[in-house]
Each structure stands twice: as C-alpha cells, then as structure tokens.
Amino acid sequence: MKRRTLLLSGLGAAGALLVGFGALPPRSRLGLADTLAAHEGEIGINGWIKITADGGVLLAMPRSEMGQGVHTALAQLVAEELDVPLERVRLIPAGFEAIYGNVAGFIGQLPLTPRQTEPGHETTLAKLGAWTIAKLARELGINMTGGSSSVADAWEPLRWAAATARAQLMGAASLRWKLPRAELRLKDGVISHPSGPHAHFGELAREAAHTPPGEVLLKARAQWRLTGQPAPRRDLQAKIDGSARFGIDQRPAGEPLLFAAVRHAPMLGGAPGAVPVDAIRQQPGVLRVVQLPPYAGGHAAIAVVARTSWHAMRAAQQIETDWQPRPAGPLNSEAIRRTLAASARQTADGDAGFSFRSEGDAAKALAGAAKTIEALYEVPYLAHAAMEPLNCTARVHDGRVELWLPTQVPGLARAVAARVAGVAPENVEVHVSYLGGGFGRRLEADFVGQAVRVAMETNGAPVQLLWPREEDTTHDFYRPAGAALMRGGLDAAGRPVALQVGTAGDAISPRWMERVLPALAGPVDMPDKTTSEGAFDHPYAIAAQRIAHAAMHSGVPVGFWRSVGHSHNAFFTESFIDEMAHAAGADPLAFRLGLLDGLPRHAAVLKLAADKADWGQSLPAGRARGLALHESFGSIVAQVLEVSLDANAKPRVHRIVCVIDCGTVVNPGIVAQQMEGGAIFGLTAALYGRIDIRDGVVQQRSFPDYRLLTMAEAPVVETHIVVSENPPGGVGEPGVPPVAPALANALFALTGKRQRRLPLA
Amino acid sequence: MDLKINGRVQPLPEHASDPAMPLLWALRDGLNLTGTKFGCGIGACGACTVHLDGQAVRACVTPLATCEGKAVGTIEALGSAEQPHALQLAWIAQQVPQCGYCQSGMLMAAGALLAKNRQPSDADIDAAITNLCRCGTYPRIRAAIKAAAAQMTPVAGKKARA
Numbered sequence: 001m002k003r004r005t006l007l008l009s010g011l012g013a014a015g016a017l018l019v020g021f022g023a024l025p026p027r028s029r030l031g032l033a034d035t036l037a038a039h040e041g042e043i044g045i046n047g048w049i050k051i052t053a054d055g056g057v058l059l060a061m062p063r064s065e066m067g068q069g070v071h072t073a074l075a076q077l078v079a080e081e082l083d084v085p086l087e088r089v090r091l092i093p094a095g096f097e098a099i100y101g102n103v104a105g106f107i108g109q110l111p112l113t114p115r116q117t118e119p120g121h122e123t124t125l126a127k128l129g130a131w132t133i134a135k136l137a138r139e140l141g142i143n144m145t146g147g148s149s150s151v152a153d154a155w156e157p158l159r160w161a162a163a164t165a166r167a168q169l170m171g172a173a174s175l176r177w178k179l180p181r182a183e184l185r186l187k188d189g190v191i192s193h194p195s196g197p198h199a200h201f202g203e204l205a206r207e208a209a210h211t212p213p214g215e216v217l218l219k220a221r222a223q224w225r226l227t228g229q230p231a232p233r234r235d236l237q238a239k240i241d242g243s244a245r246f247g248i249d250q251r252p253a254g255e256p257l258l259f260a261a262v263r264h265a266p267m268l269g270g271a272p273g274a275v276p277v278d279a280i281r282q283q284p285g286v287l288r289v290v291q292l293p294p295y296a297g298g299h300a301a302i303a304v305v306a307r308t309s310w311h312a313m314r315a316a317q318q319i320e321t322d323w324q325p326r327p328a329g330p331l332n333s334e335a336i337r338r339t340l341a342a343s344a345r346q347t348a349d350g351d352a353g354f355s356f357r358s359e360g361d362a363a364k365a366l367a368g369a370a371k372t373i374e375a376l377y378e379v380p381y382l383a384h385a386a387m388e389p390l391n392c393t394a395r396v397h398d399g400r401v402e403l404w405l406p407t408q409v410p411g412l413a414r415a416v417a418a419r420v421a422g423v424a425p426e427n428v429e430v431h432v433s434y435l436g437g438g439f440g441r442r443l444e445a446d447f448v449g450q451a452v453r454v455a456m457e458t459n460g461a462p463v464q465l466l467w468p469r470e471e472d473t474t475h476d477f478y479r480p481a482g483a484a485l486m487r488g489g490l491d492a493a494g495r496p497v498a499l500q501v502g503t504a505g506d507a508i509s510p511r512w513m514e515r516v517l518p519a520l521a522g523p524v525d526m527p528d529k530t531t532s533e534g535a536f537d538h539p540y541a542i543a544a545q546r547i548a549h550a551a552m553h554s555g556v557p558v559g560f561w562r563s564v565g566h567s568h569n570a571f572f573t574e575s576f577i578d579e580m581a582h583a584a585g586a587d588p589l590a591f592r593l594g595l596l597d598g599l600p601r602h603a604a605v606l607k608l609a610a611d612k613a614d615w616g617q618s619l620p621a622g623r624a625r626g627l628a629l630h631e632s633f634g635s636i637v638a639q640v641l642e643v644s645l646d647a648n649a650k651p652r653v654h655r656i657v658c659v660i661d662c663g664t665v666v667n668p669g670i671v672a673q674q675m676e677g678g679a680i681f682g683l684t685a686a687l688y689g690r691i692d693i694r695d696g697v698v699q700q701r702s703f704p705d706y707r708l709l710t711m712a713e714a715p716v717v718e719t720h721i722v723v724s725e726n727p728p729g730g731v732g733e734p735g736v737p738p739v740a741p742a743l744a745n746a747l748f749a750l751t752g753k754r755q756r757r758l759p760l761a
Numbered sequence: 762m763d764l765k766i767n768g769r770v771q772p773l774p775e776h777a778s779d780p781a782m783p784l785l786w787a788l789r790d791g792l793n794l795t796g797t798k799f800g801c802g803i804g805a806c807g808a809c810t811v812h813l814d815g816q817a818v819r820a821c822v823t824p825l826a827t828c829e830g831k832a833v834g835t836i837e838a839l840g841s842a843e844q845p846h847a848l849q850l851a852w853i854a855q856q857v858p859q860c861g862y863c864q865s866g867m868l869m870a871a872g873a874l875l876a877k878n879r880q881p882s883d884a885d886i887d888a889a890i891t892n893l894c895r896c897g898t899y900p901r902i903r904a905a906i907k908a909a910a911a912q913m914t915p916v917a918g919k920k921a922r923a
Contacts, residue, residue, distance in 0.1 A: 059859060067860030067896045232856060239861030240852045241845075242796020242836035246862060249795035259790060285776065307776035310786035313802065387800050387862040387895045431858055436798070437895050469801040536776030669856055673901075677859055680897025701807040710885035714899035 029138065029157040030164060030551040033056070033209045036060055036095070043205035044523075045168060047099045048161035049078065049183065051208070055189050055200035057084055062100035064145040064408050065235055066442070068732040069670035073231045074154050076666055080226045081162030081219060085731040092163035096411050096425075098141025105144055106137040108730075111356055111529045112538045113446035114599055114631055119663070119726040142517070144627060145185035146410040146443055146560060148633035148730020151666055155275025155728050159218055167213035172204045173197075175211065188468070194592030215740070221725065222648040230669030235434070245405030249394040252462045257393070258287065260454045260465040261312035261318050261449075264301045264475050267696030268556060269326025272319075280304055280319060285311025290457050294415050295449025296513030297557065299475055303454045304332075308318040313468050330553060330696035333381060333481060336442025336554045340378055340504045341481035343550045347400070348485040353550035356529040356536035359375075360544030365498035369489025372498075373583050375576060377486065377671045378757045379568040381691035381757040382479035382561055382649060383472075385706055388436020389645035390467040392451035396421055397460035401428040401452060406435040408442040412567055413518045420452040439681075440560035442660070445475055445516050473706050474698040478691055480506035480531060484572035486579075487523040496595065503572065505531045506558045507551035508565075531577060534569030534632060534737060539576065539602045540595035554594065556693065561744040562681060563733040566632040570737030571758060572688075576746045579754060588745065600689075602629060605659050605722060606638045612720055613657035623654070625744025627737035632731030633663035639679065639743040641715075643750060650761050651747060653715040658735060660719065663726035671731050675719040678735020684709040686740035764828060766792070767838035773825075780826035784818075785809045787825055788835060796836040796865050800893070807892025810866035811835050817873035817889075836865035839872055848872055851909035859896035866892050871906050879914040881906065 031047015038044070050058040065071040075089040082089075094100045107130045116126045149472045173191045173656055174181040185192050192198035199207075230320050238244035251257055265271050277289045280302075288305040301482065302319060347353035350363065366372055393404035394417070401421045408412045410430045418425040435442055439505040453467035467475075482505035489498030508530040513521040532549035551731050559566060581591035596603040609617070613625060613666035622644050629638045631641075642655040658675045688707040692699040730750040740758060748754050762769050764787065777791025781877065783802075788794040788811070795872075797820055799809030803823040811820045812834030840846035848871050858864045874881055874889040881889070886911040887901055894902070 067858075069859075127900040139804065230856075233858075235861065236853055236856065236858050239864050240849045240868060241840070241842075242794075242865050244861050245795070246798075248799060251793050251795070270883060284779070306783070308786050308790035309799070310782055310790070311776075369774065387798070387806065387893070389799065435860060437860045439895070466799075469803075673856065673859060673898075676900055677897035681895070702803060704800050704803070707893060708893045709897070709899075710887075710893065710901045711890045711902065714897070714903075716898055729899065 004212060007707050015113055030161055031099045035099070036308060037090070041257060043209050044204070045165040045209055046161050046592050047097060048158060049165045051205035052201045055202035057089045057201070058092045059089050060094040062143045063150045064096035064432055064435055064438065066145065066408070066438035068674060069233055069667065070145065071235055072231060073666045073670060074158060075234060076156045076226050076231055076498030077154060078162040080224060081159050082166050082189070084232055084258070086226060088189055089702055090569060096143070096414065099157070100136065101141030102149055103134050104139040105147035105149035108149055108633060109133070109529055111536065112504070113537045114463045114602065115358060118413040118599065120541045121337040137573070143409065143411045144443065145438070148439065148732040148734065151728045151759045152730060154636060155506035156750050163218050164213045164216050167199050167216045168208040168211045169204050169318065171211040171250065173199060173208035176204070176207060197589045206445045213634055219261045220422055223644065224592065228665055228668065229427070230693050231667055244434055246388050247391045247393065247404060247433045248388055248436070248464070248466065250433060250464065252395060252404060255461045258305050258458055258463045259307065259309040259462050259725055260303045260305045260313045260463050261309060261316040262301050262303055262450060262465060262467050262471055263316040264299045264471055265323040266474070266655070267323065267325050268331050268693060268698065269328065270696060271324045272302050273322035273324050273726065275302055275321060280315055283315035283318065285496060287313045288457060290454045291452055292450050295420060295453070296445040296510070297444025299622060303450060305454060305458065309466050310466070313466070317468070326523040326555070331555055331693050332692070332695065336481060336556065337378060337483070340481060340552065341378065343552065344376065344485040346481040346502065347504055347548045347550040348487060348500055348508045352544070353502060353504070353548040353549040355546055356532050357545065362500040362544045362546035364496050365544030366487055366489040366500055367659065368671065369497055370492040371490045371583060372487060373579055374485070374487045375579060375756055377484040377572045377575065379482045379571060380557060380689065380758060381481045381693070382685055382689045383476045383691050383700070383706055384439045384441035384474065384561060385708065386439055386441055389469055389472045390441070390447045391465060393449040393464040394449050395454035395460065395462040395641055396404060396452060396455040399423055399427055403448065404431045404433055405448065406433050406442060407448070408435070408438050409445065409516065413445045415520065416449050416453045416516065420449045422458060423720040436741060439562040443512065443560055451723045463470045470701045476558045478758050479561030479567060480508060482531070482557040482568045484535070488576065488580045490580065490584050494586060496580055497544060498544050501535060501547040502550070503532060503535050503553055503569065504550040506554050506556060508558055508560060512559060514584045515749035527551065531565045532564035532569065533564065534630065535573055537631070538573045538630060539629070540592070541597050542595065548702040563736040566630065566733070566737040567685070568626065571623060571740040574630060574738065574741030575756065576595065577742070578748065592629060601661050602631065602636050605629065605636045605661050608722065609638035609657055609659040610641050612659065612718065615640060624750035625743045626744065628742040628745060630738045632737055633735045635660055635731060635734040636669060637734045637738055639738040641739070641746050643743060643746040650653055651687065651735050651743065656715050656717045658719045660731070661722035661724055661736065662729040662731050662734070664726050664728045668721055671721055672719040674731040675735040676717040677737050678733065679717045680709055680714055680738030683715070683743070686743050686758060688759050690759050764833055765831070766833045767835060771808065771915065782825050783821050784811065784823045784825055784828050784833065785820035788820065794835055794837055798862055798865055801862070803842045806863070806911060807870060807897070808863050810892060812869060812873055815876060817870045821921065836869060838870055846911040847912045848905065851905040851912065852908065854908065855901045855905040857898050857901040858904050859898055860874040861891060863894045866901055867894065871902070874911060875906070875910055879910055881910060915920065
C-alpha cells in the first residue's frame with residue numbers, strides 16, 4: 001500500500017475534520033541521513049538505518065531487551081524489507097530524537113471498548129482519539145519500552161524506514177548503471193541486473209544516502225520470507241555462556257569501579273535519621289557514606305560506597321539509626337483493604353468514582369431482574385521482583401554524566417540524571433544494557449538519581465549502585481491493591497440483563513507522571529484508565545451496565561506492573577462472569593459465547609481454547625477445568641486451566657491451554673515464549689503474590705517470603721496462535737491477566753467454593 | 762589467597778580475598794567474572810549457582826574459606842564456542858532464555874544434575890532445579906534438560922540426536 005493511501009484510509013471519516021492538522025509540516029518518524037552519529041565506514045540512510053562498508057545493516061534500537069524478544073522482532077522487520085539475512089542486521093544504540101518515541105504505547109491509554117476498536121470497524125471517536133494522541137506522542141517523543149507496544153509501534157515506521165532505504169539503494173544502483181530500476185533484482189543484500197552488474201549495499205550506500213527514494217512500497221504479505229517465522233532470538237547465545245551484560249555486569253573501562261549499596265528506612269514514606277557516618281566508615285572495605293534525598297518519587301536513603309558490593313551491602317545492612325516514620329502516619333495494608341472495599345461499594349452504588357462505561361440504566365435493570373447476585377472481590381499489593389535487583393552504574397566527571405543502565409525509559413532517566421547532576425541533558429550519555437527483567441519497575445528512575453548523586457562524590461570514579469534484594473522488595477512501586485463490588489442481574493430465562501461494577505484502587509498514571517514526567521502531571525488527577533482497564537472494556541454485550549472506578553491515593557507507592565490494571569480487573573470480571581453463568585445454570589463457555597455478539601475474533605479465540613483443552617470432556621477424578629477470556633494491549637487471549645488439590649488441599653495447576661489473537665505475528669516463537677512466561681507470571685501472583693504493609697513496614701523481604709512459582713510447580717503451557725492479517729497487538733503482557741480468573745473458575749468447578757480474594761494458595 | 766577457577770589457579774585481589782566473603786563476590790567484583798549473578802544473597806534464588814568440585818552450590822552463601830583447594834566451575838567455562846556443552850545446544854534449540862538473568866545458574870544446576878544422572882526423571886529435575894525464574898522459562902528448561910540428556914546418553918542401537 002502506498003504511504004499516502006495508508007495515511008488517508010487511517011483517518012477515515014474523521015479525516016475531513018482534520019485537514020487543518022494535516023496541513024502542518026509533517027512530523028515523520030523516518031529521520032534523516034545524519035540523525036545517527038557519524039562513524040568511519042558507516043553511511044546513515046535515515047534515522048533508523050545505517051549501512052556498513054561491507055554491506056551490513058545497522059539498526060538504531062531504541063527499545064530495551066528485557067526478555068520479551070524485542071531486539072529480534074524489530075530486526076526481523078528490517079531484514080524483511082531490506083531483503084538481507086537476519087544475521088546481517090546489527091543493533092546500535094538509538095539517540096534521544098523524537099522519532100524513537102513510543103506512539104502506540106500512548107494510544108493504548110485511550111479508554112475505549114472492544115466494539116469501538118475492532119480492526120477495520122473502528123468508530124469515528126476511536127480513530128479521532130488515536131490520531132490526536134499519535135500526534136501528541138510524536139511531538140513528545142518519549143522512548144518507553146512498555147505497554148506491550150514495541151512491535152505495534154515499530155510496525156509502520158520501521159518497515160517504512162527499511163523500505164525507504166531499499167528504494168534509495170535500488171535507485172543508486174539504477175543511476176550508477178543507467179539501467180531501469182524495475183529491472184534490478186535484490187537478494188540477500190546484493191542488487192543485480194540480469195545483464196551482469198551487481199553490488200552489495202556497502203558499495204552503494206554513499207550514493208544511496210543522497211538518492212531520492214521515489215515511490216516507496218512495502219513488501220506485500222505474500223512476499224514475506226521472515227515476518228511470521230520463528231527466527232531464533234539474537235540475544236540467546238550471550239545468555240547461555242555468561243557473556244550477556246546486564247546492568248549489574250557493567251565494568252566501565254578506566255578507573256577501578258566502586259560499588260555502592262542502598263539502605264532505606266524500613267517504613268514506606270520513612271527516612272533515615274541522623275546517619276552514623278563514622279561508625280559505617282569503620283566497617284571493613286567501606287570508603288564513603290552518602291546521604292540520599294528522595295529522587296523521582298522514591299525514598300530518602302543512605303548509600304555505602306566500598307570496593308565490592310558485598311562490603312557495601314554488609315555495612316549498609318548493619319546501619320543503626322533512628323529511622324524517621326512517614327510524616328502522614330504509618331501505612332497499613334489491612335486498613336487500606338477495608339477502605340477499598342467500602343469505596344468499591346460506594347462506587348457501585350453510584351456515589352463515588354468515575355464511570356468509564358455506562359449503557360442503559362443498570363440500577364433499574366438490576367432492580368427489575370428475576371435473579372441478582374452480588375460479590376466483593378479483592379487483590380493485594382504486589383512487588384515486581386525482577387531477578388536482577390535494581391542497579392545503575394554512573395560516572396560524573398568534567399560536567400558530564402555517563403550511565404550504564406537497565407531501564408525501560410532511557411530519556412526519562414537521562415532527564416533525572418541531568419537534574420541531579422545539574423548539567424544539561426545533552427551532557428548525559430546513557431548506555432542501555434540488557435534488563436534482568438523489567439515488568440514495569442524499570443519505568444522508574446529513583447535508583448538512577450541515587451547512582452548519580454553517589455557518583456558526584458567519588459572524584460570521577462564510576463560507581464555501581466545496587467539495591468540488596470530486601471530493599472528491592474520493600475521499596476517497590478507496587479501493583480496497587482484493589483477491590484471490586486460486582487452486581488449482576490439475570491432475567492427469568494437466565495440471560496444477563498444488568499451489570500453494575502464499582503472498583504477502587506490507587507491511581508497509577510498520575511503518580512508515575514509526577515515522578516518521571518512532571519511536565520505532563522496535571523494539578524488534578526485525570527480519570528485513571530490504567531487502573532480501570534480490563535473492567536470497563538470487557539467484551540460482553542449486556543444491555544444495561546455501569547462500570548465505574550474510584551481512583552484512590554492511599555500513599556503507598558504504586559506503579560506499572562506487568563499487565564497493569566488488567567492484572568486485577570480480569571480477575572474481577574472473568575470470575576464474576578463465571579458466577580453469573582453458574583447463577584444462570586449455564587455452561588461457562590456457552591454463557592460467554594452468547595454475549596460475544598459482533599466480536600467474532602473474541603468468540604474464535606475462546607472456542608479454539610475450549611476445543612484444544614477438550615472443554616466439556618471428562619477429566620480424572622479430582623481434576624477440573626476453568627476458563628477465562630481477556631483482551632489487553634491489543635490482543636485477545638483465552639486460557640483453559642486444569643487444576644487439582646494436593647495433599648494439603650493447595651491448588652496444583654497441571655496444564656494451561658492458551659490461545660492468542662495478536663493480529664499479525666512477527667515471530668511466533670517469541671509469542672509462544674511470552675504466553676508461557678505470562679501464564680507462569682500470572683500464576684505466581686494468583687497463588688502466592690501478596691505484599692502486606694504493617695505499621696508502614698513491608699512484611700515480605702526476599703524470595704522465601706515473596707514466593708515465586710518453582711520448576712516443580714510449573715504447569716505445561718500449550719500455546720496456539722490465531723492467524724490474522726490485522727496490525728500487530730502486544731504479547732508481553734496479555735498472557736498474564738486470564739490466569740487468575742481461570743484458576744479461580746477451575747477451583748470453583750472442582751470444589752463448589754468461590755474464591756474471591758487473591759492469592760489463592 | 763588463590764582460587765582454582767575453571768581449571769586455572771587465579772590469585773584474588775586483596776579487596777576480594779576476605780575468607781568470609783562469599784565466592785560470588787570474589788568472582789564478580791574481584792575477578793570480573795560476571796556471568797554468575799546476584800539475585801538474593803541468601804541462597805534462595807540460585808542465580809549464583811556454580812560448581813564446587815562438581816557439586817552445584819550457591820555462591821552467594823559459600824564463603825571463600827570453604828573454597829580453598831577446591832575446583833570452582835562457572836558458566837564462563839561450562840562449554841566453549843568450539844565445544845559447547847550439550848545443555849547449551851539444547852538451550853538454543855529450545856529457545857529457553859527470556860531476560861536471561863537466571864539462566865547461568867539454571868545451566869550450572871542442570872550441568873551438575875546431568876553429570877551424575879544421565880537420565881533424569883521429571884522428579885529428578887524438580888529436585889535438582891530449585892532455582893527461580895521470573896520470566897517463567899521452566900517448561901523449556903525441563904525440555905532442554907531432557908533433550909541434552911538424550912543427546913549425551915546414546916540409546917542402545919540408536920544414534921543420539923540433539
């Protein structure tokens with residue numbers, strides 16, 4: 001499809017309204033030949049692609065590899081359009097230009113429902129909203145790896161960047177040989193003409209950089225040879241031989257690296273009292289003690305600098321001081337739980353909160369229903385618990401800052417570093433390393449500010465700042481606790497006629513913006529879509545429904561946690577739909593299918609999962625199945641889970657059948673990995689995940705008490721991917737939300753007892 | 762203090778030679794052998810798993826004092842580019858790692874298991890691999906261990922396959 005056609009068809013009916021906007025200078029994400037820094041032997045073609053002298057392709061990679069396979073998937077898109085083998089694409093760091101900003105991730109923040117966004121049938125409002133947000137996001141240019149958005153975001157600009165480079169290279173060959181471009185062939189990075197002339201990219205790059213691309217066409221789907229193939233991941237060799245460099249493995253050349261460990265007050269919102277600097281400095285190996293104010297919404301702390309992380313952590317652990325409590329009073333998760341439950345009820349009653357979805361008169365329909373059910377659901381705070389504890393390596397020298405950093409937000413981290421060091425952002429260099437897991441915790445920059453502050457005290461020597469596991473667990477930005485008061489009404493035939501939902505939980509986005517994007521934080525909180533997503537945007541057609549959310553501000557630091565609001569709202573919604581099916585005396589599968597009118601993709605995903613899992617067929621005694629369907633981050637996932645109870649009556653999950661429709665698939669191998677990983681991440685939370693806060697102190701400190709699923713407990717996960725030609729959706733998060741409700745539904749089928757509070761084990 | 766690491770005797774720098782220091786930190790911060798990871802510091806997660814005289818141990822709770830005279834094996838020497846360990850080949854064939862942070866420890870734990878048990882059952886794998894993975898690569902790790910075991914143990918009358 002031609003670019004212009006694509007743009008116009010994307011605008012649809014709203015386009016007429018937006019001619020004025022369209023007349024503004026184009027804000028292309030292509031970039032220029034000199035966008036990337038010049039290096040000997042490399043020719044820049046545009047802001048994404050350089051060509052090396054030997055014909056290799058260099059791809060500017062703005063997204064962070066944290067296990068989700070993004071480095072491989074984005075390289076695949078480029079190798080496809082440039083017709084080079086995947087091995088010929090090497091990654092180079094992207095800079096901070098706006099073209100690398102994540103646009104799709106911000107469009108994903110629009111509070112829309114499935115029937116408004118069904119591909120090819122988007123409502124005018126949905127198109128207009130997406131277009132406007134895209135415009136703003138392109139201006140802002142915030143490089144963020146999150147929201148399962150990397151492939152969706154790169155899908156257009158990266159393919160266009162590669163296709164444009166291809167057109168320029170072909171054009172250069174055509175001009176050099178004075179042969180018609182249409183007669184030239186391109187294979188494996190070599191352009192040739194049947195009459196004999198041939199040249200690889202490296203031999204044409206210098207001319208190509210100045211050759212107009214002419215008409216640029218994307219490859220037709222039928223010509224794809226790499227997109228849709230399970231190409232082996234590019235990062236795995238380094239991850240099996242110990243050579244992969246995570247943040248904690250950075251060893252900057254030059255002066256010996258110093259190591260710092262962080263110690264916070266035990267209480268959330270607390271701070272160190274008088275710091276016994278001399279006593280700490282007398283500990284073996286200790287070189288220095290630095291007092292840290294809170295950075296980017298984090299906590300005040302003490303950093304101990306030593307020659308090894310062990311010396312630093314040991315001394316930090318032994319610090320005794322009069323820890324200052326939270327000025328506004330100690331936080332208690334049990335008290336917050338009661339408040340949330342009360343708020344959820346008020347919100348369901350229409351006395352509080354913001355209604356994200358209202359169709360018909362839910363209260364009236366409920367009052368007139370033949371049968372009604374009501375249930376309160378609750379979920380706890382959760383920690384991210386990435387395997388690589390938080391760390392940042394920094395050097396501050398001669399008015400310049402250099403960071404070696406596992407981050408999901410390099411630009412925002414740079415801004416924090418510049419602020420702390422008192423230098424211009426241009427004087428901060430950020431080397432993004434592999435991330436030993438992110439899950440949303442590395443969308444924050446509290447630890448970045450700390451590292452820079454410590455590095456300002458070490459006379460130019462680089463410092464690696466590390467949080468002991470206990471600090472990581474006790475000073476997280478937690479997945480908010482939440483409550484949902486759900487009411488459903490059925491008519492005499494058992495058909496659902498009313499749904500009234502009130503949810504309550506701490507707002508996430510406004511707090512995050514205050515921390516790392518203060519320029520966008522408003523004086524008052526906007527309705528927080530991120531904590532209501534997965535509740536208001538469920539797919540079920542029920543004539544009268546009102547779904548509202550009360551955004552709270554308990555004071556507990558909260559943040560984005562893999563699948564965000566969906567992580568708990570799927571549990572509320574998909575458990576309660578099961579309750580309604582049971583109240584109607586209906587099969588949970590048939591009941592759901594009956595409510596998916598107009599959403600054939602959702603129905604197909606659910607049916608396929610049921611089919612692959614032998615839904616409805618008998619199981620050995622003591623086992624049962626449960627299912628759940630949930631759309632998030634542009635992808636639809638259904639899971640059927642098989643459970644039994646062990647000798648201690650604890651749930652044991654044996655098998656999860658997972659079906660995903662994520663639109664066009666770039667790498668099915670990575671999609672399957674993410675479905676397996678998402679399911680197990682979700683199962684850990686459903687069975688064990690809980691952060692309890694007593695008198696301000698987080699009770700769970702490390703893995704023994706913040707338990708993760710183990711090898712012995714891990715179920716078989718079977719993934720089936722629906723073939724689709726729609727634009728790509730996300731895969732990093734959508735596998736997480738359905739697990740908890742599928743488990744609760746399976747346990748109900750097994751025991752007849754409905755569990756409405758997580759965790760379940 | 763000297764340590765025998767990956768077949769070579771290596772002197773430890775002074776700042777990383779306290780007998781009470783866990784082996785993990787002598788490797789990482791003393792010798793810059795960063796393939797062995799820090800996850801928890803209390804032996805709970807296994808990211809720091811190495812071999813001590815062929816046994817899988819958690820380096821974060823193994824003081825240097827107990828390593829004297831023993832052979833330390835780390836991920837850097839599990840195989841080589843020319844001669845990868847059967848587990849490393851299986852790890853690639855099964856596309857096991859995601860973030861990869863726990864994988865050094867997983868491979869070392871699996872290596873110690875296969876060294877003494879060439880046909881591990883599911884129960885053997887469950888018992889030996891108590892390392893934690895946050896990305897959920899467990900099912901692929903199980904498959905890779907079995908594939909490597911099959912590759913290392915030719916079945917009578919049948920040629921081994923990776």
